[in-house]
Amino acid sequence: MFTQVPFATDGELARLNHESMLKRCWSVLNASFDRTGIIEALIDEEQKRIQFLGDYAALGRLSMLSEKMLSTDGLVGNHYLAAAQISSAMHHFPKSLELLSMAERCGVDPELITPVRLSIDQATGRNLSAVLNERIGRAKQLGGIQNLVPLAALFADLGEYDKAHLTYLKAIREYDDLSPFALAWVCFQLGVLHGETVPEPDLDEAAGWYEAAIAYVPHYVHARVHLSEIYIERHLLDQAAATLDPIIDTEDPEVFWRYSQLKERLNNQAESEIFLLKAKSRFRDLLSQHELGFADHAVEFYLGTNQESDRAFELANKNLLNRPTLAAYEAAYAAALVASTHDRAQAIAEESFAMWGSIPAYQHTVFISEQGDE
Structure with missing residues (x-):
């Protein structure tokens, strides 16, 4: 293929172990909030359900957990840290930062707080020069997949695509565990990099990485959705159906969207x-429960299917306000044009240049391509 991917535990066995661990965590936690490490382990397992299995009910469970923690007597710093992680997962970034400050005041180890704060800055496109320096420093000093993958993702956001690719490969080579989830995550990110992020996508490369991700975690919903999109685009409809059928019972809306495209x-x-x-x-x-968490995906859906242009415009602007990344600017610009709010579109274009015009990725955006068409 493109690199030798390492051996890992069978994906179905890993999924069963994950489900057993999740049940055990909830059972212990329902008995007591005082067991060290249980809240952290539970958040990690619920995030697996969101990230890999498309189980968005996990967001509701985590939200209830956060409310229960924050209303409990005898709060300690780790409770605030856990609640901050949950708020960040739901894209409630200001609340998450506030909770991190409370955790800090309670004496939580800065090494536990820093990764969460870095992820928020990176997700919102703020302080990226400082984030990049710190990400590079942590990758060199600490290494590990947990530091290399966010650095690679940041390189991709900035338009340093070769650096992103090499950093993802380094994460794969240096991984020293047997869990397939982390390796599937990196393979998926490489698929997105080569299939969607780079200026000239390589769909063969992208498909190979999505296939590798699915080989690690067979029920990896997002990887199957992205791979099916490539098959549909290439009119490989039998392969698209075979890719989607194992996840037909998943409640992820993008599964239904791809099936709609396939049937068409x-x-x-x-x-x-x-x-x-x-x-x-x-x-x-999903939007009624977790609007900020799904605003960007919903905008892509509405624009891609010519549905509810006013709602797309509303969501795109909320998403942009919440996380003014370059991708959010492009989505808001597209939504403004579809909604025929051309003054707003022009304002978005100007704001995007002021904030992002100096990075390499900006040269490959819709803003530059439309200037060339004038």
Whole structure:
């Protein structure tokens, strides 16, 4: 392929172990909040359900856990830290930063706080020069997949695509555990890098990495969705169906969206419409509960299916306000044009240049390409 991927525990066995661990964590936690490490382990397991298995009900469970922790007598710093991690996962970044400050005042080890604060700055596109320096320093000093992958993702955001690729490969080479989840995560990120992020996507390379991710974790919903999109684009419809069928019972709206595209390519308009309505309904449900967490994906869906342009514009602006990344600027700009709010589109273009115009990635955005078309 492109690099030798290491051996890991069988993905289905790892999934069963994960589900057993999750049940055990909740059982222990429901008995007592005082068991050291249980809250941290539970958050990690619930995040696996979100990240790999498309189980967004985990967000509701984590939200209830956070509320329960913060309303409990005898709060300690680790409770604030855990609540901050949960708020960050739900894209409630100001609240997360506030909780981190409380954890800091309670004497939580800065080494536990720093990774969360860095992830928030990176997710919101703020202080990136400082974040980059610290990410590079942590990768050199501490190494490990937990430091290399965020650095690679930051390189990709900035437009340093070769550095991103090499850093992801370094994370794979240096991984010294048998869990397949972390390796699947890196392979998925490499698929996104080569299939969507670089200026000239290489769909063969991207498909190979998505396939590697699925080989590690067979039920990896996001990897299957992205791989099916490549197959649909190439009119490899049998492969697309085989990729989606194992996750048909998942409540991820993008699964329904890809099925809608697949049925349309198969000239089955009636079924395509049914799946499109399912995707739309599922996005509506998720937005009603976790608007900031799904705003960016919903904007992509609405714009990609010519659905609810006003709602897309509203969500795109909320997402931009919450996390003014370059991707958020591009989405807001596209939504403004579709909604025929051209003054707002022009303002977004000007703001994007002021904030992001100096980085290499900006040269490959819609803002530059449209200047060339004028």
